[in-house]
Amino acid sequence: MSDVSLRDWLLTDAPQTRRQARLGAFYQGWLVFRSNHLALLGLVILVLLVGTAIFAPWIAPQSPFAQDLADRLQPPSAEHWLGTDALGRDILSRLIWGSRITLFIVGTVALISPLIGLLIGTVAGFAGGWVDQVLMRITDIFLAFPKLILALAFVAALGPSVTNAVLALALTGWPPYARLARAETLTIRNADFIAAARMQGASAPRLLILHIWPLCLSSLIVRVALDMAGIILSAAGLGFLGLGAQPPAPEWGAMISDGRTYILDHWWVAAMPGIAIFLVSLAFNFLGDGLRDVLDPKGAGE
Amino acid sequence: MSALLSVRDLRVTFPSRQGVFEAVRGVSFDLGRERLGVVGESGSGKSMTGRAILGLVRPPGRVTAQALTLGGQDILNLPERERRKIRGRRIAMVMQDPKFSLNPVMRVGDQIVEAYRLHSGAGRAAARLKALEMLEAVRIRDPERVYQSYPHEVSGGMGQRIMIAMMLAAGPEILIADEPTSALDVSVRAEVLRIMDDLVRDRGMGLIFISHDLNLVAQFCDRVLIMYAGRIVETLAARDLHAARHPYTQGLLNSLPRLDAPVERLPVLERAEEWREGPLVDASMTEALPGGLR
Amino acid sequence: MSAPILSVADLRVWFGHPPDRVDAVRGVDLGVQRGESFGLVGESGSGKSTVLRAIAGLAPDWSGRVAVAGETLSGARRSPAFHRRVQMVFQDPYASLHPRHTVDRVLAETLTLQGMDDIDRRIVRLLDDVGLGRGFRFRYPHQLSGGQRQRVAIARALAGEPELLLLDEPTSALDVSVQAEILNLLTDLRADRGLTYLMVSHDLAVIGHLCQRLAVMQAGEIVDRLEVADLRAGRAQNAYTRHLIAASQYQRA
Incomplete structure (x- = not known):
């Protein structure tokens, strides 16, 4: 099948099979996404990040833990591309290994928070009445605390570690998703297509899972991608305060924290992980923007 | 006799993935001091024609024309600032649903006052009098009360009258009404x-x-223009509508159920490809005397 | 005459709680015979659509006695038997199809819910019955025109082989030429399947075309009942009905 006819096959208005319809919808989304160059850039950066994390042992020029006090605080050079830190460890290698930690944090938080939010928000919006009242008041209570303070309290209670930091971020991050999901549900709940499914005898869980979730999910995904930067920064903040990854783990936030003592004389120690955080956050923001073009139901379709 | 508005070969295009989509494909007509109907089905380009005249087609949509003149003055290539001055002061528009055209958090009267002052530069007191006068002109029985009310407190028919009052306050030469009564009940429609x-x-x-x-x-x-697929396919005097010659117009008329002529099955309009490009029934439409048909 | 398939006695529907309670329907009595097509005419706010929604179980607060084929209804819950027997077609074809579900998925889910077997074959037949053909099977709603969407909605309503269709202004969002096609489809389907229609519309001509009897609603009450033959012959007595007829005929002054 030539390239042109494959494109036509995907873009046809009259798909012949279930698979063609699904692939066609996917391809249309890809075309919209592709037209947003910044989003594409974001995607490339994130693919690189994932690749870096997977192949860290092969890419990293040195061990992230190998100390060499004779070589401490070296500026970027041919030997140490991004310089060395106070213990003489190669910053590039630490950043490469640290991408694993970053991805772990981001991935886990991005999985847990929106799921809790989706569940609570859609149930509240769909059930209405006292269920809605109770669930939303709980959400309000969580929202009333500054997120980072609440996370700090969680970590302080559970003990500082990456896992606990992730847990704390996930448990404090869901309320905005719940609000969003509830708002979406309220607009969908009374739609005619829900009424039509009800008329066919569809049960409430069925309506919720098969009809409402898919519509809420897209706006949640967009929101998560846009929030990703904030999650990375919060995780880095916890690391910076010593409540996240523990030394000698090469967590980016902790690395900045280590470097702040030398920031005037040896700027690269703090700046390199800072740039890494900045790039990844930016990439997620671009990606989120692109996903919004594709997934936002108001823009989708015609 | 000179036309108020003259449109020649008006085109509105939108870029799309499949190439350039032409919503309006070469529409020409003159408007005199008359009531000109533009009829067509959804997608015929009738609303887009109105928007193009007002300069309300948003990018990436593109409007081109050989001529678009208001009282002899070209308005197509005016800068946006000048265009905005014409909108409202010389050409006004009434939209389908007053709910979306009125600001929900502003009193009705204040909205008319503001619109009027924007176009006339009149003082506050004078504008207030004008607003009340306009509300009276659209036969609102208690203008003082309506002046003080918010849009959600008035009915659909009342809202549309308020919109008309607001649009006519500035004394425009041309009013473009886009489905002004479609959102209204039949009994209110007649009054509006x-x-x-x-x-x-x-x-x-x-x-x-x-x-x-x-x-x-x-x-x-x-006078009525019938639009199909972005073109005017037929122009005729409204009283001759039922003697329409274009098969599309005839098909539209026939497909309406009628109380006085019951049928088992309604005739269905079979769209012919040649309507998109074929000859127009009344090629003399651009020469037709504007305003001469009453 | 045989027992009516639908009987409604003293139906009252309201929204909200006092002091904001709005009484949308205030004591409506209706009887629809098996096989006939009954029209309910009124302007917006007359409560005509609310009557349908209350019967369908989509309006939670109502009182009165509603029975479908002998089964007395209560509250907003409806039995599986009701769902098989009664289906509804909504006004806005753009809002009545799930934007992310293909035609195939809509019909397959409906057939599954209705406990039908041989789903593949039935989908093809349903699409043929509503004049769409199998080429439309895997399209998403945004790949369909308004009239095509309404055909899908009708196919969905027919999937469980119902006896009574509630039609809530099924053509008012469509162009007149498409309206004619859908009205013809509804005429044919009723003849082929012996369906009963209860149709709501603001358009007297549409009701006159499709129905044999009609009731006129105003402010939540039925103010007039007449045969379509009387409507056509201009024998309407009620002042409001005459007003509606006059307003819908656009006699050029």
Whole structure:
């Protein structure tokens, strides 16, 4: 099948099979996404990040833990591309290994928070009445605390570690998703297509899972991608305060924290992980923007 | 006799993935001091024609024309600032649903006052008097009370009258009404139409009445343009509508169920490809005397 | 005459709680015979659509006695038997199809819910019955025109082989030429399947075309009942009905 006819096959208005319809919808989304160059850039950066994390042992020029006090605080050079830190460890290698930690944090938080939010928000919006009242008041209570303070309290209670930091971020991050999901549900709940499914005898869980979730999910995904930067920064903040990854783990936030003592004389120690955080956050923001073009139901379709 | 508005070869295009989509494909007509109906189905380009005249087509949509003149003055290539001055002061528009056209958090009267002052530069007190006068002109029985009310407190028919009052306050030469009564109940519709008709007639304005409803237009307008796929396929005097010659117009008329002529099955319009490009029934439409049909 | 398939006695529907309670329907009595097509005419706010929604179980607060084929209804819950027997077609074809579900998925889910077997074959037949053909099977709603969407909605309503269709202004969002096609489809389907229609519309001509009897609603009450033959012959007595007829005919002054 030539390239042109494959494109036509995907873009046809009259798909012949279930698979063609699904692939066609996917391809249309890809075309919209592709037209947003910044989003594409974001995607490339994130693919690189994932690749870096997977192949860290092969890419990293040195061990992230190998100390060499004779070589401490070296500026970027041919030997140490991004310089060395106070213990003489190669910053590039630490950043490469640290991408694993970053991805772990981001991935886990991005999985847990929106799921809790989706569940609570859609149930509240769909059930209405006292269920809605109770669930939303709980959400309000969580929202009333500054997120980072609440996370700090969680970590302080559970003990500082990456896992606990992730847990704390996930448990404090869901309320905005719940609000969003509830708002979406309220607009969908009374739609005619829900009424039509009800008329066919569809049960409430069925309506919720098969009809409402898919519509809420897209706006949640967009929101998560846009929030990703904030999650990375919060995780880095916890690391910076010593409540996240523990030394000698090469967590980016902790690395900045280590470097702040030398920031005037040896700027690269703090700046390199800072740039890494900045790039990844930016990439997620671009990606989120692109996903919004594709997934936002108001823009989708015609 | 000179036309108020003259449109030649108006085109509106939108870029799309499949190439350039032409929503309006070469529309030409003159508007005099008359009531001109523009009829077509959804997607015929009738609303886009109205928007293009007002300069309300948003990018990436593109409007081109050989000529688009208001009282002899070219308005197509005006800078946006100048264009905005014309909108409202010389050409006004009434949209389908007053709910979306009125600011929900502002009193009705204040909105009319603001619109009027924007275009006339009149003082506050004078504008207030004008607003009350306009509310009276659209036959609102208690203008003082309506002046003080918020949009959600008035009915659909009342809202549309308020919109008409607001649009006519600045004394425009042309009123473009895009499905002004489609959101209204039949019993209210007649009243709103009568008000609009009287005002347009008394002030010697030109009216472009965009609608999907053939019978309504036939009853209300002097002259009717029938649009299909972005082109005018037929132009005729409203009173001759039922003697329409273009198969599309005939098909539209026949597909309406009628109380006085019951049928088992309604005739279905078979769209012919040649309607998109074929000859127009009345090629003389651009020469037709504007305003001469009453 | 045989027992009516639908009987409604003293139906009252309200929204909200005092002091904001709005009484949308205030004591409506209706009887629809098996096989006939009954029209309910009124302007917006007359409560005509609310009557349908209350019967369908989509309006939670109502009182009165509603029975479908002998089964008395209560509250907003409806039995599986009701769902098989009664289906509804909504006004806005753009809002009545799930934007992310293909035609195939809509019909397959409906057939599954209705406990039908041989789903593949039935989908093809349903699409043929509503004049769409199998080429439309895997399209998403945004790949369909308004009239095509309404055909899908009708196919969905027919999937469980119902006896009574509630039609809530099924053509008012469509162009007149498409309206004619859908009205013809509804005429044919009723003849082929012996369906009963209860149709709501603001358009007297549409009701006159499709129905044999009609009731006129105003402010939540039925103010007039007449045969369509009387309507056509101009024998309407009620002042409001005459007003509606006059307003819908656009006699050129």
